[in-house]
Amino acid sequence: MAYGTLFLIPVPLADEAAAQSFTPYLVDTINSVKEYIVENEKTARRFLKLAGLKTPQSELVIHDYGKHNRDAGLKEFFKGLVAGNDVGLMSEAGCPGIADPGADIVAEAHRKGIKVVPLVGPSSILLALMASGFNGQSFTFHGYLPIDKMERSKRIKELESLAEKNKQTQLFIETPFRNDSMLQEVLKSCKPNTRLCIACDITAPTEFIKTMPIAEWQKQVPDLRKRPAIFLLFHA
Secondary structure (H helix, E strand, O other), X not given: OOOOXXXXXXXXXXXXXXXXXXXXXXXXXXXXXXXXXXXXXXXHHHHHHHOOOOOOHHHOEEEEOOHHHOOOOOHHHHHHHHOOOOEEXXXXXXXXXXXXXXXXXXXXXXXXXXXXXXXXXXOHHHHHHHHHOOOOOOEEEEEEOOOOHHHHHHHHHHHHHHHHHHOOEEEEEOXXXXXXXXXXXXXXXXXXXXXXXXXXXOOOOOOEEEEEEHHHHOOOOOOOOOOOEEEEEEOO
């Protein structure tokens, strides 16, 4: 029996951005798939409803791949695919597999010879890079930086050095409740002429994306508390 296909289904980055995040192919796909591997079942069910799911949700098989359900291994998540069923993979927001534990599911699918199909949808990392005005030919996403202040400051200076040496855009993130302390550390650690882009609440009505030198940011520090944000450094 042939294996099913693993569809990587992007989820809107913000609640208010649902309509602008869907494509006809995505809607057609979710109405042909009845099994899902998701990071957050509640978020996933809400997304499917907003996207125009016609299948009664009671008929869906949803595997919760949340942080408390990963220790038992991946075998359970692949029974449907191995049996020939198409399965959708969804993150809590954005593109599955990008800064997301779903990458482990995708890697296992490749090991098993299962076809993987990525669907078009919003990636906060790429949207931030597009809007920054920085180098889109050479860039690196570093995920989360160290929590310890000394280690974090050291890492920020290293990224600034890489940006200057390689003319390469450096991207990183922080949990929303620590955004303000991260920003303060960036403003304290970087050179005045290093350019910083802050991309916050991407695709939401409150979206804020701005690029300025560190010296200018020091004069007008935004409030980023509880707002999902991406930080980008560049040194031309």
